[in-house]
Structures are given as structure tokens and as C-alpha cells.
């Protein structure tokens with residue numbers, strides 16, 4: 691599992707993380723990042739099977755609004 695945190699205050703609603711990791715991320719009506727599995731949580735243990743797409747989104751997020759702890 692990969693402990694992942696999102697920081698909505700930093701998100702600029704660019705849409706990249708949802709394009710790169712559609713199984714992990716989704717958006718509010720305003721385009722701000724949420725977890726697809728749990729839209730009310732800011733922390734989530736993401737399955738190892740989603741590591742590749744999660745890390746792609748983590749690396750590309752322009753504002754570092756996604757944090758992954760290994």
C-alpha cells in the first residue's frame with residue numbers, strides 16, 4: 691500500500707492527475723482533486739497494483755498537491 695495524501699488548497703484544477711491516474715483520482719464540481727474511492731478523505735492507502743499510475747500523477751502534479759509516502 692502507498693500512503694497518499696492530497697492537499698486541495700494547493701490544487702489548481704489542472705486535470706492532469708485524473709488523466710494519468712483515473713483509477714485513483716477524481717474531481718469535485720470545481721475541478722479540485724479528490725480520491726475516487728473515498729471523496730471525503732484526504733488520506734488513502736492506494737493499492738500497489740495502482741502504483742504506476744499513482745506515481746505518474748504524483749510526479750506530474752505542478753503544485754505538489756499530491757504526496758506519496760513509500
Ligand code: SF4
Nearest residue numbers: 701702704705707751
Ligand atoms: S495534477 Fe495536481 S494541481 Fe492538477 S488537478 Fe491533480 S492535484 Fe490538482
